[in-house]
Amino acid sequence: MRRAGARPFGESQRCGASGYPARTNVCLLTMPPTKADVSSDPLGPLYSRPGFLFRRAHQIADGIFVQECADLGLTPPQHSVLIAVAHYPQLSQADVSRLIGFDRATVGQVVRGLAARNLVRRQGSAKDKRNKTIELTPRGERILLRASAAMARISRRLLTPLNPQERKLLLELLDRVTDELNTASRSPVKPARPRITVETDHQRPAINRGRRGQSSQTA
Secondary structure, X not given: OOOOOOOOOOOOOEEHHXXXXXXXXXXXXXXXXXXXXXXXXXXXXXXXXXXXXXXXXXXXXXXXXXXXXXXXXXXXXXXXXXXXXXXXXXXXXXXXXXXXXXXXXXXXXXXXXXXXXOOEEEEEOOOOOOOEEEEEOHHHHHHHHHHHHHHHHHHHHHHOOOOHHHHHHHHHHHHHHHHHOHHHXXXXXXXXXXXXXXOOOOOXXXXXXXXXXXXXXXX
């Protein structure tokens, strides 16, 4: 028999000042929380924090990128460097760092890896031989062109849960947040980039090939 006032086995009981349950209903370990449970979830405040949600979104974006670019062997930082160098030939590593918002040490490591794969080349600047500039190689141009289809797939997958109006709003809000809080970053983007234009599946920017006068497309 159960003593008077005792709860059935499996019901949650509070343990001292810690507030942790002494017993947990087995169903709580196997069943996902319902909408009614979310407000009482002890981790609710964490899950609703903007920083936590941004981090989760970044993890998801990275995961989708790796899946879509597996055959290309590209990482997000590598692709960002290739895009910057494609648009602005003969950049220094410091220039690339400012354009894409990565610290110089990271960019240096990325550039060394790309150079080892013959995707970029480094050469002395005409003004200062000690200052190495970076250019795409023909192989780098081909990889970047192949990556354009993967970038389009990544964008579609990331925005799949939203309708067209929500997608446009989300991108505009993210652009505003990153623009207005740019200087709070450990590696701010310099110079400040222009406001974004939301693209459709039929609109993709052409890569400025600078002095070569060539162009290719990327998403």
